[in-house]
Each structure stands twice: as C-alpha cells, then as structure tokens.
Amino acid sequence: MPIEFSLTKKQLEMREGIHGLAKNVIRPQSLAWDRAGGIPEEFLRNMARLATSMGSNAMRSGLGDETDEVKKEAEKKRPSGSNLFGAIASEELAWGDGSLLLGLPGPGLGGPPVKGSGTEEQKKRFFGVFEDLEGAPLKWGAYGLTEPNAGSDVSGIRTSCRKDGRHWVLNGRKCYITNGARASWTVIFATIDPSLGRAGHRAFVVEKGMAGFSVGRIEEKMGLRASETAELVLEDCRVPEENLLGGEEKYVSKEGFMTAMKTFDNTRPLVAAMACGIGRGAYEYACDFAKHNYMLSRPVPRYSAIVERLAKVGRSLEAARSLVWRAAWMADSGLSNAKEASMSKAMAGQAAIKACIEAIEICGAEGSIARDHQLLEKWFRDIKVYDIFEGTGAIQRIVISKRLISDLKSF
Amino acid sequence: MISFEPTEDQKLMVESVATFARNTLRPKIREFEKERGVSEAVRKTAHELGLGLVALPEAVGGAGLGMMTAALLEEEVAWGEPSAGFAFGGPGAFGFAVLELGTTEQAKAALAPFTAAGGHSCFGAVAWGEAKANKERPGFNTTATKSGAGWTLDGAKAYVVNADRADHFVVFAQVDAADGWRGLGAFLVDKSAKGLKVLARETTLGLDAVSFGGIELAGVVVPDSARLLGGTDFNAAMVRFFARNALVVAARGVGLSRAAFDVTREYVDSRKAFGKPIGHFQSVAFTIADRAMDVDAGRGLVWRAASAWDTYDAGDRNARDEKDCLLRSAHAIAFVHEAAMRCGDDGVQLHGGAGFMRDFPVEKLMRDAKQIGLCGMTAEHADQLAGAVAIGAPIDPGLVLPTPETQNAFV
Numbered sequence: 026m027p028i029e030f031s032l033t034k035k036q037l038e039m040r041e042g043i044h045g046l047a048k049n050v051i052r053p054q055s056l057a058w059d060r061a062g063g064i065p066e067e068f069l070r071n072m073a074r075l076a077t078s079m080g081s082n083a084m085r086s087g088l089g090d091e092t093d094e095v096k097k098e099a100e101k102k103r104p105s106g107s108n109l110f111g112a113i114a115s116e117e118l119a120w121g122d123g124s125l126l127l128g129l130p131g132p133g134l135g136g137p138p139v140k141g142s143g144t145e146e147q148k149k150r151f152f153g154v155f156e157d158l159e160g161a162p163l164k165w166g167a168y169g170l171t172e173p174n175a176g177s178d179v180s181g182i183r184t185s186c187r188k189d190g191r192h193w194v195l196n197g198r199k200c201y202i203t204n205g206a207r208a209s210w211t212v213i214f215a216t217i218d219p220s221l222g223r224a225g226h227r228a229f230v231v232e233k234g235m236a237g238f239s240v241g242r243i244e245e246k247m248g249l250r251a252s253e254t255a256e257l258v259l260e261d262c263r264v265p266e267e268n269l270l271g272g273e274e275k276y277v278s279k280e281g282f283m284t285a286m287k288t289f290d291n292t293r294p295l296v297a298a299m300a301c302g303i304g305r306g307a308y309e310y311a312c313d314f315a316k317h318n319y320m321l322s323r324p325v326p327r328y329s330a331i332v333e334r335l336a337k338v339g340r341s342l343e344a345a346r347s348l349v350w351r352a353a354w355m356a357d358s359g360l361s362n363a364k365e366a367s368m369s370k371a372m373a374g375q376a377a378i379k380a381c382i383e384a385i386e387i388c389g390a391e392g393s394i395a396r397d398h399q400l401l402e403k404w405f406r407d408i409k410v411y412d413i414f415e416g417t418g419a420i421q422r423i424v425i426s427k428r429l430i431s432d433l434k435s436f
Numbered sequence: 437m438i439s440f441e442p443t444e445d446q447k448l449m450v451e452s453v454a455t456f457a458r459n460t461l462r463p464k465i466r467e468f469e470k471e472r473g474v475s476e477a478v479r480k481t482a483h484e485l486g487l488g489l490v491a492l493p494e495a496v497g498g499a500g501l502g503m504m505t506a507a508l509l510e511e512e513v514a515w516g517e518p519s520a521g522f523a524f525g526g527p528g529a530f531g532f533a534v535l536e537l538g539t540t541e542q543a544k545a546a547l548a549p550f551t552a553a554g555g556h557s558c559f560g561a562v563a564w565g566e567a568k569a570n571k572e573r574p575g576f577n578t579t580a581t582k583s584g585a586g587w588t589l590d591g592a593k594a595y596v597v598n599a600d601r602a603d604h605f606v607v608f609a610q611v612d613a614a615d616g617w618r619g620l621g622a623f624l625v626d627k628s629a630k631g632l633k634v635l636a637r638e639t640t641l642g643l644d645a646v647s648f649g650g651i652e653l654a655g656v657v658v659p660d661s662a663r664l665l666g667g668t669d670f671n672a673a674m675v676r677f678f679a680r681n682a683l684v685v686a687a688r689g690v691g692l693s694r695a696a697f698d699v700t701r702e703y704v705d706s707r708k709a710f711g712k713p714i715g716h717f718q719s720v721a722f723t724i725a726d727r728a729m730d731v732d733a734g735r736g737l738v739w740r741a742a743s744a745w746d747t748y749d750a751g752d753r754n755a756r757d758e759k760d761c762l763l764r765s766a767h768a769i770a771f772v773h774e775a776a777m778r779c780g781d782d783g784v785q786l787h788g789g790a791g792f793m794r795d796f797p798v799e800k801l802m803r804d805a806k807q808i809g810l811c812g813m814t815a816e817h818a819d820q821l822a823g824a825v826a827i828g829a830p831i832d833p834g835l836v837l838p839t840p841e842t843q844n845a846f847v
Binding site for chain 1: 819
C-alpha cells in the first residue's frame with residue numbers, strides 16, 4: 026500500500042451519505058437541540074439504527090462471545106480501516122453537530138474498559154443491554170473517572186471502595202460524566218487506599234438504581250449543551266462483587282489503572298476528528314462569508330489580510346487532519362499509536378478553536394450575534410472543550426514528550 | 437485507501453539516501469558552509485544516486501518516480517544538509533519550469549545536459565525576482581520585446597538560486613506591459629548568450645552552500661523557439677511551476693525541521709541542570725512535543741500535496757485536480773516554512789548559550805530555516821494562493837510572485 030490519501034469508492038459513498046445527513050438533517054436542528062439542552066430520543070434511535078446498518082459496532086462494542094462467523098459478518102459490513110473511517114465519519118457528523126456523537130445510545134466511553142478488562146460474563150451482561158434497539162427505551166453506558174479533585178491526574182482519585190462480604194461499598198463523587206444521568210451503567214474508578222497509588226485502584230460497573238448510587242446535578246455548560254453532563258454520587262453504594270471489572274485477579278498487577286488509560290488511545294483521534302469537523306464548519310462559513318461580502322465588488326487582494334487568515338485556518342485544520350488520519354491508520358494497521366493519537370488531539374483541538382474564533386472575527390461584530398450568525402456563536406462555545414476533554418492539551422503534551430525524551434517517567 | 441506507508445522501493449531509496457545524508461552530508465555541514473558549496477566528490481555521489489531528476493517524467497529524461505518519491509528523498513537529503521538539495525547540481529527549479537511551461541520537446545532538449553555524464557556539474561536556474569518593484573505598473577521591469585524571428589530581453593534579475601553556477605536559465609520577463617502580472621513570458625536563455633552578465637554572488641543569512649545572485653540582460657536575443665508558452669494557459673502553467681517547485685523546497689523544510697528537532701531532542705536528553713536532564717522539565721518537554729507535531733504535521737501536508745501532484749500527472753491534468761494540487765501545495769509550503777522557523781528558533785533556545793555557538797549545528801539550522809522559506813514561495817504568498825483557491829478567486833500569477841504587488845494594499 027503506497028502513501029495515499031484517496032478514499033475507496035465505497036468510503037466516498039459513505040462519507041457523502043453521512044455528509045448529506047449532516048447537512049440536511051442534523052445541522053438544521055443543531056441550534057434547537059442546543060437550546061433545548063438535548064436531542065429527541067426518536068432521532069437518536071434513528072441514528073443508532075443507521076449506524077448499525079452501516080456496520081458500526083458501537084452498539085455491541087466487540088461483544089466477547091461473538092462467534093467467528095458473527096465477527097466475519099461484521100467485518101464485511103464494516104469498511105476496511107474502521108478507525109480511519111470512524112475518524113472520517115466523526116468529522117462529518119460533528120460538522121453537523123458536535124453533541125450528537127456524544128449522545129448516541131450505546132456503551133460510549135464505558136465500552137473500551139469493559140471490552141478490555143471485563144470477564145466474558147461481564148461483557149455479555151453489560152453489552153447485552155444495548156442489543157435491543159427497537160422495543161426497549163434507549164440505553165447508554167458511561168465512564169466515571171473524574172472527581173471534583175482529580176481530573177487529568179487520575180492517580181488522585183479519592184472515591185473509596187471496601188469489601189464487605191460479597192459486596193463492595195463505594196463512597197465518593199464523580200463529575201463531568203457524559204451521559205451520566207441516563208446511563209444504564211457507569212464504569213466507576215475507586216481506590217481501596219489512596220496511599221497505594223495506582224495499585225489501589227479498582228474499576229466497577231455501577232448500575233442505575235443500585236442502592237446508594239444517585240445523580241447529582243446536571244451541569245450547565247458553555248457549549249455542547251445538547252450533550253448530558255452529570256455529577257454522580259456514591260453514598261455507601263453497595264456493588265455486588267461480580268461487578269468488579271475483570272474480577273479480583275485483574276488487580277494483582279497495575280492493570281487496574283492502565284485500564285483507565287487504554288480507553289484513550291483509540292478515542293483521541295476520533296475526538297480530534299470531531300474537532301476538525303466543527304472547525305471546518307466555521308472555516309467554510311467564513312470562506313463563504315468572505316466570498317459573498319467582499320468578492321463581488323472588490324478584488325480579493327485588497328483584502329489580503331482576510332485571505333491570509335482564512336488560509337492559515339485552512340492549513341492548520343488540514344495539518345491536524347493529517348495527524349488524525351495517521352493515528353487512525355496506525356490503529357488500523359495494528360501499530361501502537363499513543364504518541365500519535367495525542368498529537369492529533371493536541372493539534373486538532375487548538376486548530377479548531379482558532380478556526381472558530383477567526384470565523385467570528387472575519388464575519389465582523391455580527392459574528393458574535395446569535396441572531397445573525399447563530400452557528401458561529403454556537404461553534405465558538407462548543408469547540409473549547411475539545412482541547413479539554415479526553416485529556417487537555419497539556420496532558421497530550423505529557424503523553425507525547427514521555428515518548429520522545431529518554432527516561433522521562435514523570436514530571 | 438488512505439495509507440501512510442511508503443512502497444518497498446521507496447523504503448529502499450529512502451534508506452540509501454538517509455545513509456548518504458548521515459554519513460556523507462551531516463559530518464561535512466561546516467565544510468560546505470566554509471567552502472560555500474558542496475564539494476565535487478559529494479555532488480558526483482548525489483548524481484549517481486540520481487537525486488536531481490527524481491520527480492521529472494521519463495518522457496523528458498527524468499527518472500519518472502513522481503513527486504511523492506521526490507518529497508521522501510528531499511526530506512532525507514535536507515536532514516543531512518539543508519543546502520544540499522539546491523547545491524548538488526542538476527536542473528532544480530529549472531527542471532520544473534521547463535516541465536510546466538515548455539513543450540515535451542523543449543523540456544527534453546533543455547534537460548539533456550543534466551542527464552549526461554558530468555551532470556553533477558551542470559546547474560539550472562530560474563530567474564524571476566527583481567531587486568526593485570515597478571512603481572508604474574504591476575509586473576516585472578525586465579522586458580521581452582519581439583524582434584525579428586526572436587525576442588530581445590532587457591533588465592536585471594535578483595535573488596536567483598545558482599545564478600553564478602547555472603549554465604541554463606529560464607527568465608521571466610514582461611511581454612505585454614498592459615497586462616500586468618498576466619502579461620509575462622518565460623524564455624530559455626543560456627549562460628553563453630551575448631549580453632547576459634552574471635552578477636556577484638550575494639552573502640546570505642543562511643544556506644551558505646547555496647549560491648544566490650543576479651543576472652543582467654542587456655539586449656539578449658533569443659530565438660522564438662526559446663519562448664516557453666505554457667501550453668494553452670501560460671498563467672496557469674506558471675502558477676503550477678511555482679507551486680511544484682516550492683513544494684520541493686517545503687519537503688526540504690521538513691528535513692531541516694527534523695534535523696533541528698533531532699539535535700535538540702538529543703541535547704535536552706544529555707544536558708543536565710538542577711540535577712536532571714533539562715528535558716525532564718515540563719516547559720522544555722512540552723516545547724519538544726510541539727516541535728515534534730510541527731515536523732509530523734508538516735510532513736503530512738507535504739505528502740498530501742505530493743500525492744495530489746502524482747494524481748494530477750497520472751490523470752488527464754484536469755482543472756479540479758489542478759486546484760487540489762495548488763491548495764494542498766500552498767498549505768504545505770506555508771505550514772512547513774513557519775514550522776521550520778519554529779524548530780530552528782526553539783532549537784537554539786533550548787540549547788541556551790550553546791545554541792548560539794558554532795560548535796553546535798543548531799544555530800546554522802535556525803539561519804537555514806529563515807533562508808529556505810525565501811527560496812521558493814514565501815509562507816505569505818502560499819497563504820494568498822490557498823486563500824484565493826478557497827474562496828474561488830481567480831488564480832493570478834501575481835499571488836505567488838515575490839513582489840510587493842502581491843500586497844496590493846500597499847500600492
């Protein structure tokens with residue numbers, strides 16, 4: 026396979042299909058969702074059906090009991106290079122609306138740790154709840170790591186767990202949990218003893234309705250307002266021992282902690298791709314605005330500064346996209362890509378933020394007025410968090426530099 | 437299919453050129469600098485490796501390996517010595533000029549001396565820049581006037597790469613004064629032409645082994661057959677020449693960036709302060725991470741553009757593919773030039789006082805970085821070109837020509 030950047034015919038068709046959906050169906054509703062603070066369930070159900078029909082395994086997230094035949098069937102449906110295509114699809118969908126992908130039913134960020142560390146029985150039990158897309162109410166999974174006093178520094182978590190008979194008793198608070206309130210289950214990280222550091226960490230699948238498990242407040246956010254972000258409260262929450270992810274033996278080594286981290290190598294390029302999609306939306310909007318407001322009456326070079334700004338935005342997004350595609354391609358090729366995934370996330374977050382800011386400036390004062398350039402105003406609010414969630418820009422630089430500088434274990 | 441993996445052939449070529457760069461070029465960078473050129477023995481080796489003719493099609497005597505292979509090899513050469521690609525001998529920019537602007541017969545004849553034995557001492561040059569802008573009208577001061585069966589060239593050209601080494605020139609001159617930047621012509625002129633005078637070589641900030649200088653043309657007469665008409669659309673062909681040539685310069689910029697990054701990464705690993713390697717301090721480590729992103733993203737953009745050129749050349753050279761080439765090249769050129777400067781600057785900065793000393797190569801790389809950004813198309817011109825493509829403005833040669841007229845706001 027030589028170096029190449031063209032999509033196959035099938036991939037092109039799929040991308041065009043997704044783009045059409047983003048343009049004609051998603052974007053026209055984007056502002057209404059933002060204001061309502063959510064996306065109607067029926068719409069989400071339709072999107073989930075569509076994703077399944079296109080061969081996405083998001084709903085099943087690699088159920089452990091798949092027979093070879095089932096796997097083969099899924100592979101056939103899925104375009105080869107599923108990480109890459111995932112990145113391309115994510116960019117298109119986020120171009121339509123940034124919240125939508127985060128709100129799609131399914132295990133979400135909770136999927137990778139269950140898939141990576143869960144026992145066969147656990148995988149079957151927890152992924153099983155997503156099987157029925159039709160009759161049943163929609164279901165979500167969630168990932169509960171962040172706490173009021175521990176975010177990027179995961180080793181600082183204080184949510185406690187202690188064994189009591191055949192149960193574990195959890196106490197603590199988790200915050201900024203995507204889909205936290207509506208999740209059927211959430212992977213909760215806790216510690217048996219903070220002084221043990223990573224070795225003390227345990228991951229549990231805590232199910233909705235378990236005694237002592239409740240939803241705190243739903244956050245009001247700057248952007249991505251149609252995505253649910255919740256606080257979760259654990260007060261003497263009793264979790265059956267069979268919900269300890271991977272079982273006791275999993276925690277003999279430091280794997281418990283590593284489980285939390287592994288989630289991100291695959292998701293960072295996708296989040297970076299979403300950032301590229303939002304940034305591209307703003308960039309295209311600004312190009313269009315410049316074209317129609319300056320082009321007709323005056324020659325462009327009179328406005329060389331505006332053209333140059335647009336070009337800078339365009340190339341930064343393109344640069345970020347090249348890092349996204351590389352990271353995804355590496356994942357598809359079975360190459361380890363922690364550094365490259367972080368690079369894509371670090372660059373895409375910043376390039377897209379810049380794109381959204383510049384677009385507003387190019388459109389002038391009007392750019393900030395919700396009435397006239399509503400999407401610009403929304404994108405500006407939505408994009409900031411892309412340099413924060415899934416690891417802030419600084420965290421990405423820690424990941425990258427540890428892989429470039431000799432013997433650098435920690436700062 | 438998107439892929440970031442070179443072909444087996446490309447890998448072998450890259451390996452042999454990388455070995456040459458590591459063992460032959462890098463140890464001699466100060467020698468080349470002092471000699472203000474690359475020694476004949478090294479030029480011979482480069483010629484034997486076929487480095488000067490990689491991208492040119494077989495139909496005109498080139499190796500026919502395409503722009504992607506050229507980009508890969510140019511990066512390796514420039515990693516060893518950023519000047520080398522310009523100073524090896526071979527057609528250089530002249531090759532792309534006759535390729536885009538001439539007929540196949542013209543190109544084949546013009547390139548014949550470079551493919552013959554002794555090609556390592558044969559240089560080509562393209563003369564476009566002028567020391568003074570024309571204050572009366574857009575366009576060049578140098579004129580070409582129809583005279584009998586030929587053309588008479590009058591004027592002076594400046595900042596010409598390899599002016600004093602070149603045996604063969606392409607000279608841009610004003611054919612139609614009323615047409616401004618759209619009224620230019622290109623002419624093949626031999627060094628031996630009566631009335632052509634090579635001016636003294638300039639002393640430059642960086643790229644010491646590259647020769648920059650000027651030529652004077654006083655009533656130089658060339659036959660009609662020396663005029664390069666650029667197929668059916670001279671202006672479009674001219675922009676293609678600038679973009680293609682500057683993309684190769686950008687590929688060298690990636691090699692330069694990587695060289696500055698590598699020596700700096702090694703330095704922060706070994707230099708200790710406050711009891712640990714300086715790379716173990718966050719501000720240093722994060723800078724290293726940022727520059728690593730610059731190198732990788734720059735390479736990604738160059739590859740993307742090179743791939744677009746190979747698609748364009750292999751296809752029917754249609755207008756849509758052409759715009760794709762121009763946009764992607766412009767993105768790559770602007771990004772890489774700025775990134776190279778950041779890599780050079782931060783490289784010196786992280787070396788501290790040592791970086792300022794000529795004992796270390798990084799000060800040279802910083803000087804080279806500024807200079808290399810002025811060899812093809814500047815970042816500003818590339819942004820003007822990219823912006824014009826993005827908003828659908830006419831692609832005027834004035835966008836990419838290194839004259840103050842590009843910034844019409846100043847006129």
